[in-house]
Amino acid sequence: MTNARDHISLDEQARAVLRGNDRGGYSVPTDGLYPYQWNWDSGFAAWGFAQFDLPRAWSELETLFSGQWPTGMLPHILFHRPDPGYFPGPEVWGTEGLGPVPSSGISQPPVAATFTRLTYEKDRAAGRVHIEALYPKLLAWHRWFMQWRCHEGMIFVTHPWESGRDNTVDWDGPMAAIDPVGIDPYTRRDTAHVDPHMRPTKEDYDRYLYLVQRGRDLGWDDAKMADSMPFKVADPTMTFILLRANRDLLALAAELGEDSAEIEGWINVLEEGAERLRNPASGVFEAIDLKTGAHAGNVTSAAFLCWYAGIECPVMLGELMEAFEASQFPVPSQKVTDPKFDAMRYWRGPTWTMMNAITALGLIDMGHPDAAEELRIRSARLLAERGFAEYFNPHTGDPAGGGTFTWTAAIWLAWAS
Numbered sequence: 429m430t431n432a433r434d435h436i437s438l439d440e441q442a443r444a445v446l447r448g449n450d451r452g453g454y455s456v457p458t459d460g461l462y463p464y465q466w467n468w469d470s471g472f473a474a475w476g477f478a479q480f481d482l483p484r485a486w487s488e489l490e491t492l493f494s495g496q497w498p499t500g501m502l503p504h505i506l507f508h509r510p511d512p513g514y515f516p517g518p519e520v521w522g523t524e525g526l527g528p529v530p531s532s533g534i535s536q537p538p539v540a541a542t543f544t545r546l547t548y549e550k551d552r553a554a555g556r557v558h559i560e561a562l563y564p565k566l567l568a569w570h571r572w573f574m575q576w577r578c579h580e581g582m583i584f585v586t587h588p589w590e591s592g593r594d595n596t597v598d599w600d601g602p603m604a605a606i607d608p609v610g611i612d613p614y615t616r617r618d619t620a621h622v623d624p625h626m627r628p629t630k631e632d633y634d635r636y637l638y639l640v641q642r643g644r645d646l647g648w649d650d651a652k653m654a655d656s657m658p659f660k661v662a663d664p665t666m667t668f669i670l671l672r673a674n675r676d677l678l679a680l681a682a683e684l685g686e687d688s689a690e691i692e693g694w695i696n697v698l699e700e701g702a703e704r705l706r707n708p709a710s711g712v713f714e715a716i717d718l719k720t721g722a723h724a725g726n727v728t729s730a731a732f733l734c735w736y737a738g739i740e741c742p743v744m745l746g747e748l749m750e751a752f753e754a755s756q757f758p759v760p761s762q763k764v765t766d767p768k769f770d771a772m773r774y775w776r777g778p779t780w781t782m783m784n785a786i787t788a789l790g791l792i793d794m795g796h797p798d799a800a801e802e803l804r805i806r807s808a809r810l811l812a813e814r815g816f817a818e819y820f821n822p823h824t825g826d827p828a829g830g831g832t833f834t835w836t837a838a839i840w841l842a843w844a845s
C-alpha cells in the first residue's frame with residue numbers, strides 16, 4: 429500500500445483529473461476519446477466531486493437531467509458541444525426534436541438516484557433543494573425503464589451501448605444473429621485514440637451502427653423499439669442497478685414525504701425478475717437473449733452486482749472467492765478461465781474499478797465487509813501504482829483504454845483511497 433504522503437498527492441491527482449475533465453457543469457469521461465457527457469459516468473463523477481466540491485456534484489447531476497426527454501428517457505450521451513473526435517455524433521443518431529439537448533437515442537445504467545442519495549447524505553442542509561428538483565426527474569426516468577424496458581421484471585437493452593458493457597461476451601449470441609446489411613459507410617474515431625486491440629472489433633461496430641440505424645428508422649419510438657429492435661437482451665447490469673436505484677429513490681421519497689407505493693411496486697417486480705436471470709444450471713446471474721430465451725452461460729462482472737441490488741447469492745460469493753484466488757487484482761469483467769476471456773479487450777476481460785466500487789458497496793450492505801475490503805485494497809493498490817486509467821489488464825495490472833479517466837479518479841476519492 430501507499431504511505432500517507434503518496435495518498436495526499438494521489439488525492440490531488442484524482443481531483444486534478446476531475447477538474448481537467450470538467451467542461452463547466454458537466455464532465456467528459458476523458459479528454460479526446462469521449463468528448464461528451466455520458467450518463468452513468470456522470471453519476472460516478474458526482475460521487476467523486478461530492479468528496480470535495482458539493483455544489484459541483486449537484487451541477488453534474490442537474491446538467492445530466494437537462495437532457496431528459498419528455499418521455500422520461502435520459503440519454504446515454506448528451507452532445508452539449510460539437511466535437512469531431514467521437515463517432516457516432518449527433519447527426520448519426522437522428523434524434524432532433526426528441527429531447528431538449530442533442531443526444532443519443534438510448535439510455536444507460538441508472539446509477540444517478542444512488543449517487544443523488546449519497547451526495548445528499550453529505551449535504552443534508554443545502555442539498556434539500558437539489559433532491560426536491562431531482563426527485564421527479566429520477567422518478568420519471570425509472571418509470572420509463574419500468575414501462576418500456578422491463579420484461580417479466582428483467583430490464584432489457586436494445587443496444588449493447590445501452591448496457592454500458594459494449595462488447596461483453598454476454599452479447600455474443602444475440603450479436604451473431606444480426607446481419608448488419610445496408611449500413612452507411614463510416615470511419616471509427618475510437619481507434620485513433622486507443623490501440624485497436626483494446627477496443628471492440630469491426631464486426632461489433634458494424635452491428636452497433638446497424639442498431640443505431642434501426643432505432644433511427646423507428647423514430648426512437650419506445651413501443652416500436654420494444655417490439656422490433658433486433659437486439660433485445662435482459663441484462664443483469666441494468667436490472668441490478670435499477671433495483672438498487674429504486675431502493676435509493678424510495679429513501680429520497682421518504683425524506684421528501686412523497687408517496688412511495690409506485691416505487692415499492694417496482695422493487696417487488698424487479699426482485700422477482702432478478703431471480704429469472706439466474707441460470708438454473710449454474711446458479712449464476714446471466715444475461716438472457718429475449719429472442720431465444722437462452723442464458724448467456726458465462727460469469728461477468730455484472731453478476732457481482734447482485735449484492736448492490738440487495739440480493740444474496742452463495743454461488744456468486746463462491747465465484748468471488750475464485751476470482752480472488754485467480755488474480756491479485758480486482759474482479760475482471762469476464763471470468764479469467766473462460767475460453768472467451770481476453771485480458772485487454774474492453775469488456776471481455778479487463779478490470780473496471782468502478783464496477784468493483786459498486787460491487788463493494790453492495791457487499792458492505794449485505795454483510796460481507798471482508799470481501800468488500802479486499803476489493804477496496806486491491807483497487808487502491810492498482811490505482812496507486814498504475815494511475816486512473818479507464819480499465820486494466822487483470823493479469824498484469826497494465827492500464828488500458830483512455831487515461832486520466834473521470835470515473836476512475838472519482839472512485840479513488842469516494843471509495844478506494
Ligand code: 9WN
Nearest residue numbers: 457462466468469589592593594618
Ligand atoms: C459508447 C464513456 C463510455 C462508458 C461505457 C463504455 C464506453 C462508449 C464507447 O465509454 O462506451 O457508449 O464509445 O465505447 O463502454 O460504459 O459509459 O466512458
